[in-house]
Amino acid sequence: MxxxxxxxxxxxxxxxxxxxxxxxxxxxxxxxxxxxxxxxxxxxxxxxxxxxxxxxxxxxxxxxxxxxxxxxxxxxxxxxxxxTAMIFQKIHLVPRRTALDNVCAGALARIPTGRSLSPLFFPRSIQLEALDCLDRVGLADRAFERVGRLSGGQQQRVAVARALCQRAxxxxxxxxxxxxxxxxxxxxxxxxxxxxxxxxxxxxxxxxxxxxxxxxxxxxxxxxxxxxxxxxxxxxxxxxxxxxxxxxxxxxxx
Missing domain, CATH: 3.40.50.300 (P-loop containing nucleotide triphosphate hydrolases)
Structure with missing residues (x-):
């Protein structure tokens, strides 16, 4: 067991x-x-x-x-x-950011503060890991689409991918x-x-x-x-x- x-x-x-x-x-x-x-x-x-x-x-x-x-x-x-990661009923994502940016946010605790001020500064390794997390939830093809344009179910899958990027x-x-x-x-x-x-x-x-x-x-x-x-x-x-x-x-x- x-x-x-x-x-x-x-x-x-x-x-x-x-x-x-x-x-x-x-x-x-x-x-x-x-x-x-x-x-x-x-x-x-x-x-x-x-x-x-x-x-x-x-x-x-x-x-x-x-x-x-x-x-x-x-x-x-x-x-x-x-x-330990939590996924909420109200999906706490940034609508104007891409799915990839939102998933990268799951790794904020693992990168220096200066590199977390903007998604543009996320290390390449984190971006690749986030892309893999999106692939694991079936959304790799929507990685560069703004979250606000995704359906509710797709947004919830982005939230799951963010939890995966947190390595929970x-x-x-x-x-x-x-x-x-x-x-x-x-x-x-x-x-x-x-x-x-x-x-x-x-x-x-x-x-x-x-x-x-x-x-x-x-x-x-x-x-x-x-x-x-x-x-x-x-x-x-x-x-x-x-x-x-x-x-x-x-x-x-x-």
Whole structure:
């Protein structure tokens, strides 16, 4: 069995007096795609934000490749953070720059500040690496096209290529397909599956589409009001599990 590149134990988070996460724990192994499912407000995105350090958890341990991030010296923490990349629902790209420029930005932590002030100064080696990353997501032929002219699905693939150029071992995706049409969504999920199974990355994605999760993910983690409802192989997740997550939402809406 491949090692756990990401391990989370006892994660807790509250906003004011409102608890959002309560004792959340899981592993994501190299070569595995894990999907987080749950209704709005269940804590899915907050979990990923706590893992990335965007939100500070109140308690718990987040470890990357066995290293507890809370115990690492600053430089080692920065390296561990570099090994973890996040892809957001809102695609944070620079529309006026080319796909290649945007992917090169994934390597900013590895080049001197003076050479990162403009994409024109990116070392040739970084540009070649970024071009390879675009090829890995099927967009090498669009490398010199402005991102703003690409479709939503293509832009999300550029964001994935940027994470690859970051040389991340762990890729977290927060609702990466929520703004895409069904065909583009399926393509992006197939790409994430490829990154896990072929490139042996540890990939975790927050999804609002259980059908995509069951089709592409190896495991599904269900969150209900900030607690772990289940952590199962996708093949074992059935209607009873999904109803437990989403039925309260339907009752509330009624």
């Amino acid at each position: 491949d090692p756990a590149l990401l391990s989370v134990r006892g994660l807790r988070k509250s906003f004011g007096n409102r608890p959002v996460l309560n004792n959340v724990g899981f592993d994501v192994r190299a070569g595995e795609l894990v999907a987080f499912l749950g209704a709005n407000g269940s804590g899915k995105s907050t979990t990923l934000r706590c893992v990335m350090g965007i939100a500070q958890p109140d308690a718990g341990v987040v470890a990357v490749d066995g290293d507890d991030l809370a115990k690492l010296p600053w430089r080692q923490l920065q390296e561990a953070r570099r090994r 071992d762990v890729v977290l995706a927060d609702e990466p397909v929520s703004a895409l049409d069904p065909h583009a969504a399926d393509q992006v999920m197939a790409l994430l599956h490829h990154l896990a199974h072929v490139e042996k990355l540890a990939v975790a994605a927050v999804l609002h589409q259980p059908d995509l999760a069951l089709r592409h993910a190896d495991r599904c983690i269900g969150l209900l009001h900030g607690t772990m409802a289940f952590d199962l192989p996708s093949s074992d997740v059935g209607p009873v599990h999904l109803d437990a997550l989403y039925a309260p939402d339907r009752v509330a809406a009624a």
